[in-house]
Amino acid sequence: xxxxxHSPMPLSELELIRQAQRGDERAFTRLVSHYExxxxxxxxxxxxxxxxxxxxxxxxxxxxxxxxxxxxxxxxFTTWLYTxxxxxCRMKRRKSKLEVASVSIExxxxxxxxxxxxxxxxxxQTTIPPWKETPLDAVMHSELxxxxxxxxxxxxxDYRIVFILRDVEGLSAEETGRILKLSVPAVKSRLxxxxxxxxxxxxPYMTT
Amino acid sequence: xxxxxxxxxxxxxxxCNELDTKISSRKCQEIxxxxxxxxxxxAYLDSLKKTIRLYATYPHPHVPAKNRKKLLAVLKLSE
Numbered sequence: 001x002x003x004x005x006h007s008p009m010p011l012s013e014l015e016l017i018r019q020a021q022r023g024d025e026r027a028f029t030r031l032v033s034h035y036e037x038x039x040x041x042x043x044x045x046x047x048x049x050x051x052x053x054x055x056x057x058x059x060x061x062x063x064x065x066x067x068x069x070x071x072x073x074x075x076x077f078t079t080w081l082y083t084x085x086x087x088x089c090r091m092k093r094r095k096s097k098l099e100v101a102s103v104s105i106e107x108x109x110x111x112x113x114x115x116x117x118x119x120x121x122x123x124x125q126t127t128i129p130p131w132k133e134t135p136l137d138a139v140m141h142s143e144l145x146x147x148x149x150x151x152x153x154x155x156x157x158d159y160r161i162v163f164i165l166r167d168v169e170g171l172s173a174e175e176t177g178r179i180l181k182l183s184v185p186a187v188k189s190r191l192x193x194x195x196x197x198x199x200x201x202x203x204p205y206m207t208t
Numbered sequence: 209x210x211x212x213x214x215x216x217x218x219x220x221x222x223x224c225n226e227l228d229t230k231i232s233s234r235k236c237q238e239i240x241x242x243x244x245x246x247x248x249x250x251a252y253l254d255s256l257k258k259t260i261r262l263y264a265t266y267p268h269p270h271v272p273a274k275n276r277k278k279l280l281a282v283l284k285l286s287e
Contacts, residue, residue, distance in 0.1 A: 025285050032276065040275070041268040054275055061279050128251040131258050139262060148262060167260045192221075199259045206255065 017077060021068050028068075032061055038078070039085055045164050046089045046157075048149050059088045075178065082171075082179045086161055093157050131206040144205055151201035155194055162187055163194035214242045219249050 013034075019027035036057070043056035063084050071080050139145055152160060158180075165176045166187070173187045180187070219242050222235065243249050280287060 029280070029285065029287065032279065036271045036276070040271040044268045045266075050269060050272070054272060057271065057275055058279050058282065062282060065283050128248045128255070130251045131255045134258075134262070139266070144262075145266075148266060152263065163263070168264050170264075195256055195259060198263070199256050202259055202262070203255065206258065 013077070014073060017068070017071065017073070021071070028065060031064070035078075035081060036061075039081065042082065042085055042164065042169060043089065045168055046085075046161060047092065048153050052092055056085065056088045056092055059091075060085050063088070076175075079175055079178055082165065082169075086179055089161065090157065129207040131203075134206070144202075147202060147205050151198050154201065155197055159190050159194040159197070162190040163198070166191050167195070214238055216242075216246065216249050219243070219246070220252060 016027050016030055016034075020031055039060050040053055040057045043060070044050065044053035047053050047056065060081070064081070067084075071077065134144065139148070152163075155163065161180065162176060162182075165171045165179065166173065171179075173184045173191075176182070177184050177187045182190075219239050222239055243253065276287075
């Protein structure tokens with residue numbers, strides 16, 4: 001489904017929301033059609049499970065139906081929608097075992113200045129092996145697919161959601177902060193830790 | 209003139225935060241100079257970018273057809 005996630009809402013779309021707010025059922029089902037892929041895709045990326053993604057999808061649209069009158073149009077509709085999905089993902093986590101396997105992320109890896117370089121390149125010594133190029137179609141039929149799933153499932157939920165909103169869905173730090181009620185520095189801090197965490201877990205599979 | 213020495217850890221802290229922004233500040237120019245001469249930081253930055261690309265391009269499944277029917281039934285709406 002082609003969907004422009006981050007463009008301003010066209011007037012017709014706002015009108016569709018207004019119609020749905022006035023109780024027009026057809027307008028509501030059209031809204032579902034328009035956003036169902038966004039909601040399901042995001043829920044799947046967070047849960048990594050089709051069944052949980054479907055449950056989150058349904059809970060989200062039930063919430064949208066019941067709370068649509070609360071949307072005042074001052075924020076983007078997608079920001080409001082992502083907020084609802086995030087809340088449902090968090091509730092699912094509490095009810096299920098989504099985060100049982102998560103590990104601490106407080107001290108992420110990386111490399112240290114055991115033999116760093118200055119701006120003149122002094123002391124240069126390659127200790128970080130370069131990563132191989134991996135075309136996507138190869139990823140989808142390889143062991144790496146499982147590695148990608150496993151790595152992100154180990155990432156604590158709050159970090160996972162920041163990583164997905166920023167790096168996968170392409171939202172700004174400001175919008176991500178509004179959705180998660182976090183400051184921009186807090187979003188950046190979590191994003192940095194999430195990126196390093198995932199990079200460390202993929203590293204063994206990408207350097208051989 | 210001798211340039212200020214930048215440590216790799218400082219470079220990586222910065223590039224992790226600003227991976228997707230334009231680097232134009234003075235600090236960023238120093239980092240760009242460092243990256244041009246440091247194979248470790250260059251390899252690390254490349255691996256971070258590849259990590260993001262792998263997740264960003266990982267396709268998600270389509271919405272199951274039964275979902276909509278179930279939702280409409282729950283809300284007592286017609287198609």
